[in-house]
Amino acid sequence: MKTINLDLELTRMLPDPERIPAKIEDTDRIGDGQALLSSAHEAVDKARRYDPARLAQALATYTRLLIRDGQYEQARSSAKEVLLLEQNTNHAVEAIIALGMCAAQTNQLDEAENLFNQSADLARKIDYPIGLARSLQYLTNYVFLIRGQFHLALTLIEEAGILLEEQGSSHWLEPFLRGLIYQTVGDRRHARQVLDELVLQIEPGTRLAAAYYFLWARLAIDEDELEQAKEYLRLGLRVANRVGVADLNLWIRLEYSHYHRLKNEAAAARTWAEDALHQAQRNGSLYFTGLALLERAQANWETGDQAGAEADLDEAFRVLEPLRDSYDLARARYLRALWRHEAKQPDAEPAWVEAARHIIREGYAFILEKEQDQAFPLIAAFMRSKTPGVRATTEDLLGHLASVPPPPLRVVALGHFAVWKGRRRIVDQAWSRRKAGELFRYLLLQPNRAAGREVIIEALWPDSSSDSPEDLLHQATSALRHALEPDLPDKFPSRYLKVEGEHIALNLPPGSTVDFEDFERVLPLAIQTHGAERLQEALNLYSGELFPSDRYADWSEEKRQSLAELRQRGLLS
Numbered sequence: 001m002k003t004i005n006l007d008l009e010l011t012r013m014l015p016d017p018e019r020i021p022a023k024i025e026d027t028d029r030i031g032d033g034q035a036l037l038s039s040a041h042e043a044v045d046k047a048r049r050y051d052p053a054r055l056a057q058a059l060a061t062y063t064r065l066l067i068r069d070g071q072y073e074q075a076r077s078s079a080k081e082v083l084l085l086e087q088n089t090n091h092a093v094e095a096i097i098a099l100g101m102c103a104a105q106t107n108q109l110d111e112a113e114n115l116f117n118q119s120a121d122l123a124r125k126i127d128y129p130i131g132l133a134r135s136l137q138y139l140t141n142y143v144f145l146i147r148g149q150f151h152l153a154l155t156l157i158e159e160a161g162i163l164l165e166e167q168g169s170s171h172w173l174e175p176f177l178r179g180l181i182y183q184t185v186g187d188r189r190h191a192r193q194v195l196d197e198l199v200l201q202i203e204p205g206t207r208l209a210a211a212y213y214f215l216w217a218r219l220a221i222d223e224d225e226l227e228q229a230k231e232y233l234r235l236g237l238r239v240a241n242r243v244g245v246a247d248l249n250l251w252i253r254l255e256y257s258h259y260h261r262l263k264n265e266a267a268a269a270r271t272w273a274e275d276a277l278h279q280a281q282r283n284g285s286l287y288f289t290g291l292a293l294l295e296r297a298q299a300n301w302e303t304g305d306q307a308g309a310e311a312d313l314d315e316a317f318r319v320l321e322p323l324r325d326s327y328d329l330a331r332a333r334y335l336r337a338l339w340r341h342e343a344k345q346p347d348a349e350p351a352w353v354e355a356a357r358h359i360i361r362e363g364y365a366f367i368l369e370k371e372q373d374q375a376f377p378l379i380a381a382f383m384r385s386k387t388p389g390v391r392a393t394t395e396d397l398l399g400h401l402a403s404v405p406p407p408p409l410r411v412v413a414l415g416h417f418a419v420w421k422g423r424r425r426i427v428d429q430a431w432s433r434r435k436a437g438e439l440f441r442y443l444l445l446q447p448n449r450a451a452g453r454e455v456i457i458e459a460l461w462p463d464s465s466s467d468s469p470e471d472l473l474h475q476a477t478s479a480l481r482h483a484l485e486p487d488l489p490d491k492f493p494s495r496y497l498k499v500e501g502e503h504i505a506l507n508l509p510p511g512s513t514v515d516f517e518d519f520e521r522v523l524p525l526a527i528q529t530h531g532a533e534r535l536q537e538a539l540n541l542y543s544g545e546l547f548p549s550d551r552y553a554d555w556s557e558e559k560r561q562s563l564a565e566l567r568q569r570g571l572l573s
Contacts, residue, residue, distance in 0.1 A: 034069075036065060037062075037065045037066070037068075037069055040058070040062040040065050041062060043058045043061070043062070044058045044059055044062050046058075047059075055085060056082050056085045056086045056089070056091040057091060059078050059079075059081055059082045059085075059091075059095075060082055060091045060094045060098075062078055063075050063079045063082065063094070063095065063098045064094070064098060066078060067098060067101050067102065067105070070105075070246065070283070072102040072105055073102075075098055075101075075102050076098075076099060076102050078098075079095040079096075079098040079099045079102070080095070080099070082094070082095035083095050083096070088122070088125070088126055089126065090126070090128050090130075090131055092122060093119050093122050093123045093126070093128050093131035093135070094119075094131065094134075096115055096118050096119035096122065097115075097116065097119045097131070097134055097135055097138060099115050100112045100113075100114075100115030100116040100118075100119060100135075100138060100139075100142070101138060101142065103115055104138070104142035104143065105142075106284065107284070107285070107287070107322075107323070109142070109143055109146065109147070109323055109324070112142055112143055113139065113143045116135050116136075116138055116139040116142070116143065117135075117139070119131065119134075119135040120132055120135035120136060120139070123135055129163045129164075129166065129167050130163075130164070130167055132160075132163055133160040133161075133163040133167075133169075133174075134160075134171075136156045136157065136159055136160040136163075137157065137160045137171070137173050137174060137177070139156060140153045140156045140157045140160070140177055141173065141177055144156065145177070145180070145181070146287050146323060146325055147323070147324050147325060147326055147327075148325060148326040148327025148328070148362065148364070149326075150181050150184065150185055150327075151363075153177070153181055154178065154181050157174055157177045157178055157181070158178070160174050161174040161175070161178075170201075172198060172201050172211070175194050175197045175198055176194070176198065176208070176211050176212075176215065178190075178194050179191050179194030179195060179215050180215060182194060183215060183218050183219055183222065184327075185366050186222070186366040186369055186370055186404065186405075187405075188219060188222060188223070188407065188422060189408060189510070189511040191215070191219055194215075195212070195215060195216060195219070198211075198212050198215075199212070205239060205242065205243065206239070206243070207239075207240075207245050207248065209235075209236075210236045210237075210239040210240040210243060210245060210248045210252075211236075211248060212236075213232045213233070213235045213236030213239065214232070214233075214236045214240075214248060214251055214252055214255065216229075216232040217229045217232035217233045217236060217252070217255050217259075218255060220232060221255065221258060221259060221262065222370065223422055223423045223424065224262075224424060225423065226259060226262060226263060229259055230259060233252055233255055233256055233259060236252045237249070237252045237253075237256070240252055246279070246283050246285075247288075249279065250276050250279055250280055250283075250285070250288045250292070253272050253273075253275055253279070254273070254276050254288075254291055254292060254295050256269075256272040257269040257270070257272035257273040257276065257295045257296075257299060258295065260272060260299075261298060261299060261302060264302075266302035266303040267299075267303060269295070269299040269302070270296055270299035270300060270303065272295075273292055273295040273296035273299050274292075274296060276288070276291075276292040276295065277292035277293065277296060286319050286320075286323055287320075287323060287325065289319050290316045290319040290320035290323070290325065291328065293312045293313070293315050293316035293319065294312070294316045294328060294331060296312050297309045297310075297312035297313045297316065297335065298335065300312060301335075306339070309339065310339070313332055313335060313336055316328075316332050317329065317332055320332070326358075326362050326364075327362070327364060329358070330355070330359050330362060330364045330367060331367060333354055333355035333358050333359075334355045334359070334367060334368075334371070334375070336351050336355065337351040337352040337354070337355040337356075337378070338374060338378055340352075341378060341381065341382075349382070349385060349387060349390050352378075352382050352390065352393075352394075353389065353390055356382075356393045356394060356396075356397045357393060359397060359400070360393075360396060360397055360400055363400075365397065365400040365401045365403070365404050366404050368397075368401050368404075369401065369406070372487045376487050376488060376489055377487075377489065379394060379397065379398060379401075379489070380489035380490075380491075380492070383395070383398075383489075383491070398492065398493075402493050402495060404495075405495070405509045405510065406421075406495045406496060406509055407421050407422035407509070408421075408422070408508070408509045408510065408511035408512040408513075409421055409484075409496070409508055409512045409513075410512065410513050411444065411508075411512070411513065411514040411515065412515050413441070413444070413514065413515055413516050413546055413547055414515050414516055414541070414542055414543045414544050414545070414546060414563070415543035415544025415545070415548070416543075416544065416548065417431070417437065417441065417547060417548075417549060419431075419440075421484065426483055430479075430482070430483035430486075431483060433479040433482075433483070434472075434475040434476050434478070434479040435460060435472075435475075435476040435479070436476060436479035436480040436482075437483075437549075438460055438476075438550065438553075439456070439460065439476045439477065439480050440483075440506065441547050441550060441556070442456065442459060442460060442555055442556075443504065443505070443506040444506065444514065445555065445556065445559050448505065449505060449506040449508070450498075450503055450504065450505035451503070451504060452502050452503055452504075453502050453503070453504065456473060456504060457469045457470070457472070459553075459554070459555040460472075460473075460476070460555075461473075462554075473504075477497060477499055477504060478490075480497055481494045481496075481497055484496040484497065495507065495509070496508075515541060515543075516546055516559075518541055519538070519541040519563065519566070520563070520566065522537075522538045522541060523535075523538040523539065523541070523542075523566055523567070523569075523570050524566075525538075526538040526539075526570070527569060527570060530573070535570060538570060539571065542563070542567045542570075545560055545563075545564065546559055546560040546563050547560065
């Protein structure tokens, strides 16, 4: 009779509880899931027969794999058995987390929130930092993100990351969730930083790889890089299909629909949305059912099926309201107001007021920034309403929108002049209209990037024969506003250009860069260190004289000469 080395078998199958998350993720590759689930089931049976003391550990591993496979009832039973065996241990924390995940995956968000808080409390009580971090991760992923509580979610997921780091551990879910939150609220700079973190952890064919491609696709869509988005979606779907991860499969299908809508391929978009809807319904996910209905509603509207779009929107409300999915309900209210305005329906104004108040109350003004092609003209239309209450609500919303940071600018001023907003270059023609470019460049050189009206007029129109130099300045500021934010309605406040009283100021958002300012900062430090390589890198930043098109303008001469002299110092060093 063959002797079973149970200790060896369990050591292989049942790692230390604090290593359970990492070990399961290590096996999260194409084709590994079912084999591991079968082995885990066998290990549970062996523990029952030969080593009951290790049964809780075996069940904890088995439970997580059942959840991964979508077998939630079996996972509940397994987790409850763990809690019968142990009440104040690491395994008990993992079991409560598992019950929370089962509740979340079966649309019981209130119960999930309660269970994740229970697991967090127990983890604190027994000093189990990894369990606390996992509790916070899943509370973020399965509750706060779905409900659109983004600030709370970001705080908790950052705390989870700190806990993991203190234990010398890490998990890709923490940076991924941060990146997803940043991308959702329109903070592309931080989303890119997260992607830089994730690329160091990626292994081919894993859930992380699919999640990474998905996040890149969403960011590329935000930045109108549609061909890049298409490639990321293709890669992400290929991995997600092979690994068999339901959530990522649905996310990617929904983004495919979004991609096709942006390509004006509404019929293809509807096909992808319907596929996502059918999968979500098969999986029993109300959350993804609601998202798919919202996506199909937009595709239907764009194909001219207004009745189908309205029906899908109504159904999305019915599905999402019990989940208290505030963010997606805000999107749905915005769409309803937009469509009723476009269809000239009499209830367009009440629909708009409802949407605007929801967006203001929940802090979702970034929705309008992301949808500005349609949202900004819509706001402008309701600003002209004859109903005072509608105008007042719209003005209130406009104030919230003004606080949403716009994309950062990248300014090239040495050798030639060019400006990128995010990753999109502003066309050269925009700068030549009514001295828009000259006003921008002039303000860049002023202290705090601001100057008084009279000073600007004297600098830019010193020999003007016009009786109304103020009109010339007004035309230049209007042209500059349009260059920086072409979709901005005329009376909207610009987030890049502040015109207040007698002063005009240029506002560069966080993350913006100006090449000559980088040169001025880096080269003196390189000269002090006497490092040849560092010095050469600093000198390479100087790609030519400052503002070549303004070389004869008095206002640019001093700075141009100063930069040239600094470069000469660097060369002599």
